[in-house]
Amino acid sequence: MTDQTAIAVRNLSVAYGPHTVVQDVTFEVAPGTVYALLGRNGAGKSSIIRSLLGQRRASRGEVRLLGLDPWTRRAELMARVGVVPEVPDFPPELSARRIASFFAGLYPCWDAAGFGQRLRRFGVPDGRPTGRLSRGQRAQLSLSLALSHAPELLVLDDPTLGLDAVARRELFDELIGELADRGTTVFVTTHDLAGIEGIADRVGMLHGGRLIVDEEVESLKARHRRRTGLRAVPVAVGESVQPREEAERAAHDEAEVMTLEEIFVELADDGKEAAR
Amino acid sequence: MPTTPLRIDPRDPAPIWRQIEEGIRRLVATGGLEPGLAVPSVRELARGLRVNPNTVAKAYQRLADAGVLKVKRGEGTFVTDAPPSMTDGQRSQVLTAAADRLAVEAHTVNASRREAHEALDRAFDQLETGREAR
Numbered sequence: 120m121t122d123q124t125a126i127a128v129r130n131l132s133v134a135y136g137p138h139t140v141v142q143d144v145t146f147e148v149a150p151g152t153v154y155a156l157l158g159r160n161g162a163g164k165s166s167i168i169r170s171l172l173g174q175r176r177a178s179r180g181e182v183r184l185l186g187l188d189p190w191t192r193r194a195e196l197m198a199r200v201g202v203v204p205e206v207p208d209f210p211p212e213l214s215a216r217r218i219a220s221f222f223a224g225l226y227p228c229w230d231a232a233g234f235g236q237r238l239r240r241f242g243v244p245d246g247r248p249t250g251r252l253s254r255g256q257r258a259q260l261s262l263s264l265a266l267s268h269a270p271e272l273l274v275l276d277d278p279t280l281g282l283d284a285v286a287r288r289e290l291f292d293e294l295i296g297e298l299a300d301r302g303t304t305v306f307v308t309t310h311d312l313a314g315i316e317g318i319a320d321r322v323g324m325l326h327g328g329r330l331i332v333d334e335e336v337e338s339l340k341a342r343h344r345r346r347t348g349l350r351a352v353p354v355a356v357g358e359s360v361q362p363r364e365e366a367e368r369a370a371h372d373e374a375e376v377m378t379l380e381e382i383f384v385e386l387a388d389d390g391k392e393a394a395r
Numbered sequence: 396m397p398t399t400p401l402r403i404d405p406r407d408p409a410p411i412w413r414q415i416e417e418g419i420r421r422l423v424a425t426g427g428l429e430p431g432l433a434v435p436s437v438r439e440l441a442r443g444l445r446v447n448p449n450t451v452a453k454a455y456q457r458l459a460d461a462g463v464l465k466v467k468r469g470e471g472t473f474v475t476d477a478p479p480s481m482t483d484g485q486r487s488q489v490l491t492a493a494a495d496r497l498a499v500e501a502h503t504v505n506a507s508r509r510e511a512h513e514a515l516d517r518a519f520d521q522l523e524t525g526r527e528a529r
Binding site: 296 | 437
């Protein structure tokens, strides 16, 4: 593992008692890139996030964030890492303004002006108790807090869960702005495959605790198209007597390009078959 | 600054950076983006298309390398005033490569040489109509 990787996970296994929920997972996230970890509910995404954030100790294997072990260097790392949890747990009686003043005391490079601008862009009222904000507004507040201490790495755990289309879009827009302005490394788990499709550089897909895909989005899509093309050979060739190579090429050319979502569904089905 | 009639299609076999690159080339060719005009910043276009800014930056870099766009430091990115200057050899290379793609596609769909020629003529007509319409 080199210092150049923002996240390095090697042979990670996580177990809860006798239940192993993450098995021998290895991947790296390069600085300045966006890595999307996909997987169905219960696939092990949250356990990996907890290991990354030093909240859960690895049963086996190694985890490094910015070159450091999150289990032993958690406090130091959390100053350099922005986190958007699946469900933000703000004290419901506190306003965004009060929470921000608390954050300002925690983080030496807290950007109060930037925080205010983000809240205004989102239209989140900063004086209202967070318990009275909508779910979307709480997610937006959470992202604003995570970005306003200029993190080197941003970890988002299903940030658009339960949000409506407008709130989802605003959240991704803010994320894109951050990528353009600061080139922050992003690690995100999500079910919003259409939303992340154009943003992720690389995706991992978890199935039953194992990482069954770890690949650049561009090559995943190219490879997957070819695969469906070859599968379609008998149909594409029909009764013609084309030489096999030519038939395969024709099938490839006719093969449909799949969206990330379709690839995910197909691989999840394959995973189920393999597990049988 | 013009609103960008660029579209990203997740079902397009071309990677996103190439879709952006070709979209801008097309806009320049049809006069949708006039010489000297500023193109959106990487940040703006990335937000508009909802793609990673690095993807837009890659397309812009390739367009700048090809002489279609020009980056003026501190001012922004612009469509170049003059068509990219190329040697005759370079022009010939670009044309040959594009013609090769057309020939391969035509062959793949079992089209005749004549059909391919006609398709090329129609494409030229469309480009010219697009320019006149502006």
